[in-house]
Amino acid sequence: MDTGYPDASDFRKFLLGAGQRIPDDLDVETKIFSAITEWEDGTGFAPFLADDTTVGSRSFDPPRTSRDLDLGAGLVELTSLTVAGTPFVLGRDFYAYPQNALAKGKPITYLRFYSRPGSSIMQSIVVTGKWGFTTALRANVRNAILCKAALLSAPELEFSITNGVAVAEDIKFASGNFKPIGTLIEEWRRIFKETLHGGGYRRISV
Structure with missing residues (x-):
């Protein structure tokens, strides 16, 4: 089981698993880096993931x-x-x-x-x-970071689906097996928020 921060490859798999076509101009490395930064800023732990070999x-x-x-x-x-x-x-x-x-x-x-x-x-x-907060990320934290990266990628994903001429919430892939992008965006937002605020990961100052 992976316990480190998700990387660009993990993010690509996450998007494909959600039925999203990855736009050629989507900078997946920047999105995942930004998501990690937002997670650390939100928790108050920087770094959040401790390097077990570094003092x-x-x-x-x-x-x-x-x-x-x-x-x-x-x-x-x-x-x-x-x-x-x-x-x-x-x-x-x-x-x-x-x-x-x-x-x-x-x-x-x-x-x-x-x-x-x-x-x-x-x-x-x-x-x-x-x-740091931990030397091994829990699965829900990795998932929350991936959700945040996807949320940050929403404008590119929506435009890729619609080419700017349709309402993204109404679009499904031809197979109909995947959720509309609008539904996914709300799901990603909810998961990140609930994990950040309800998971016991935020630092409390004394």
């Missing part, structure tokens, strides 16, 4: 009014944290939240210090780990 560091200002540090992203693995170059220990100097997130298949989204870190130096907190 990266991000710098933060020390929190001023609380002990909580909003990561503004997700961590599927926390490697280290330093404040002004001093290593902090998980479970002693700070804690990861939501509680037991990784055990539940969710990312870490914020940290809580045992006491407010003493540094007042900007960007002095460095968090290192694997950034």
